Amino acid sequence: MTFYFGDLLPFSSQLAAALWVSIYITLIAMAVGSGFGVLLYLGKAGTMPVVPQVSSAYIEVFRNTPLLVQLYLIYFGLPELGVNLNPTWAGIVALTLNNAAYTAEIYRAGFESVPGGLVEAGRALGMRGSQVFRHVVFMPATRNVFPALTNQFILLFLASSIASIIGLPELMNSILNINSETYRTFEILAVGGLLYFVVSGVFALGSKAMESYLFRWGVRSRA
């Protein structure tokens, strides 16, 4: 067997563009999904009527069903209800909704690990629940689960490849297109895999650096 990586060269800009698509849909899904995830957690942990059950149900459903099926429901199912999303939007929506459920659970562990004394100190100072949450609890909780959050980001990035199945023009899709044009299957899969691998690695390193900076107050909130 011989390998001709050179046949892939003309496609390098296409690959780069597709990689960028993968990255930015991941970024959107992470940013919006995490925000939504925190809200989900607050809903679940809160005292409003009905909301905790709805949040719980949402989290359980999205965590116990495959992303692909969720994607199919959004891309193929929603048109039945009159909502027609193109593959890109369907992919972003699916990734976001999926990510929210996982983030909610990650943050649950985070918030529960913040020592109760901090909350009491905030309340004793007269701060309202929302103020305690924003100013006292949120940062220590995030610090505690930061590794899990970065792990989630990387998993999300790798999972974005699933959207290729509905034709979203991201990296995996590009890989398959190039494969059908060049028949250099091994080479393109290897190069594609390498791209995913390297980018995840860069994210992992970058997050370590971010962690040292963001949480340079060092000692974990003591019990």
Added chain:
Amino acid sequence: MLRSFGWQDLEALLRGALWTLALCVTSGILGTVLGLGLGLAATSPSRVARWVAYIYVYVVRGIPLLIIVFFAYFGIPLVFPGVELSAFVTAVIALTVFSVAYMTEIFRGSINAVPQGQLEAAEALGLSYTLKYRYVVLPQAMRIAVPPGIGFLIALIKDSSLVTVIGFVELTHAGTIVSNLTANPILTYSVVAAFYFVICYAVSRLGRWYERRTGVRSEPLGTDAQPATLQLEGV
């Protein structure tokens, strides 16, 4: 040839679900056995063994499962010309390669989680490496490995949906077929989702029963006591 969603469709989906289970049980068992081997390598005194394990895990976990599936699908006929594997076998191979990487990490973590004192006691008694592992380390490591192992099984069940791309008719693929036949994607895929939900939920309850019975806890998701390598659920 459109028709409305009926019992035969439900039956087709059920068959798909059973194939999903067959797929996951097979890859799960293979992945666990091979993963245990590689896990032992990852914790062995031999540097080479550790590096081999480390590289395997690092690479497989750093690429999307789809790439592994396509590698199996396109790659096997290329490397072994003339060999024609069924979609099931190809799928099992891909999912096993994937599972081994995660199970290796789980076993590595569990073996390392056996308290140092146990190893010291075994060594003080003069037990060799093999005896030490066989009678002291592994029994304890296995118990510790069950909760994250179950967590991984759930992830595997969900990720098995990806083999739909090579045409293997597991649950998701069956869903696609039925959805096209009945032009009823919402109902069809909701039923598909329900099947996955029931299976995954049942498995997670099994896990919780095990945790309650043996008192072994899985690491709560998110605490940085364990590095991100043991986090498996994400999508």
Added chain:
Amino acid sequence: MIVVKDLHKKFGSNEVLRGIDCEVAEKEVVCLIGPSGSGKSTFLRCLNGLETITSGTVSVNSHMVSDSRTDINVVRRQVGMVFQHFNLFPHLRVVDNVTLAPTKVSRVPREQARQKALALLDKVGLADKTHAFPGSLSGGQQQRVAIARALAMDPTVMLFDEPTSALDPEIVGEVLTVMQTLAREGMTMVVVTHEMGFAREVADRAIFMDGGVVVEEGPPAQVFGAPRHERTRNFLSKVL
């Protein structure tokens, strides 16, 4: 200032406070002593609403804490609390720990709060640590920041829940000194403590609690020097 009548507190079926009557006058320093489990901390935490009241009345500065209709945050703005484990906010610098509540709760302008914070930190002897993170401070330093943080809200009453119990013996003194200064300046204080020396020296009144009731109270000289009750004597003989 503080009037407590027949306070009962139950945790489930466990009655921790079995009818406490207590009054604290302005500028008075009251020390609560007693064995573990006597309910001292619970009593303290009832005063600012960190624990809910099962029955009885608690009023602080004429606000009925025991009445659920009262806005507890109004009370908390006037009552400062110092915790056994400091509970400083680890992600905020010392000065920000102190300015957080005044700026967010009392809506004091940022600069004004800062100036006050720096003055308070200077008063507790930590002028050089204003921009450090709590994680880099010793226990005694952290507790002094906690005191400054509580003082920043201009409370009329300060509650101390075993403020030195988590500190190494050599450091206890620096915190007690600050508390002594506060007492001399006329702050109304309720202190749950095991530091008998401090109670004897600084308190106007000592209250001995055991099993959820007030067993004995009076001037420290009397409670420590000539206790009237058997249980008080037993307790004191064990700790002194």
